[in-house]
Amino acid sequence: MDLAQRDVGTSVIVIRSPTGGTAITSAIVSGTGPAPSACTQAVDVTAIPATELAIDLDPATGQTLLHPYPACQFDIANCATVLVDITYHGQDFSAPGWRFRYFGPAEAGAQDSIGWHDLPGVQRVGPSTWRTALVAGAPGSYRPESDAIRFVGAPTCIDDRLFADSLESAPTVMLSCAQ
Numbered sequence: 001m002d003l004a005q006r007d008v009g010t011s012v013i014v015i016r017s018p019t020g021g022t023a024i025t026s027a028i029v030s031g032t033g034p035a036p037s038a039c040t041q042a043v044d045v046t047a048i049p050a051t052e053l054a055i056d057l058d059p060a061t062g063q064t065l066l067h068p069y070p071a072c073q074f075d076i077a078n079c080a081t082v083l084v085d086i087t088y089h090g091q092d093f094s095a096p097g098w099r100f101r102y103f104g105p106a107e108a109g110a111q112d113s114i115g116w117h118d119l120p121g122v123q124r125v126g127p128s129t130w131r132t133a134l135v136a137g138a139p140g141s142y143r144p145e146s147d148a149i150r151f152v153g154a155p156t157c158i159d160d161r162l163f164a165d166s167l168e169s170a171p172t173v174m175l176s177c178a179q
Contacts, residue, residue, distance in 0.1 A: 024047050024086065037078070050070060069154060104142045
């Protein structure tokens with residue numbers, strides 16, 4: 001199916017769970033690059049169990065962040081900037097607390113800073129879809145080159161309900177991604 005849609009890459013990973021696997025699609029919305037036909041296709045689209053990557057700690061609170069879904073990895077060649085939609089089919093990230101973070105160097109090519117980081121400008125454009133703008137050689141890309149992007153990222157649940165009700169005696173239960 002991806003062969004017929006050059007701007008779409010799909011990966012399915014089966015993790016031992018009662019629900020089976022997760023299908024993840026990365027679709028190029030737009031892009032620019034050095035070549036006339038830049039950013040035409042994401043390749044090597046892979047889902048990586050988040051447990052195989054480093055532990056994600058919230059830099060503000062020190063809280064361990066949970067990644068209940070696999071990370072999406074892909075490469076885009078001949079591309080300086082790209083807008084990508086990443087869809088986790090069958091999932092719903094509408095509840096408060098969901099964020100999308102990238103795994104890689106804080107600065108492209110800086111191997112000593114590899115870890116989980118906030119992804120500036122990422123937004124949810126549907127219940128199961130995240131949209132992000134990526135720039136070659138910038139945060140969000142492993143590669144230091146100016147015309148190639150490698151991305152690894154995943155949704156995370158940040159349950160920030162603790163003390164959110166100002167410690168009232170009859171607290172109101174707030175919705176969260178952790179429910």
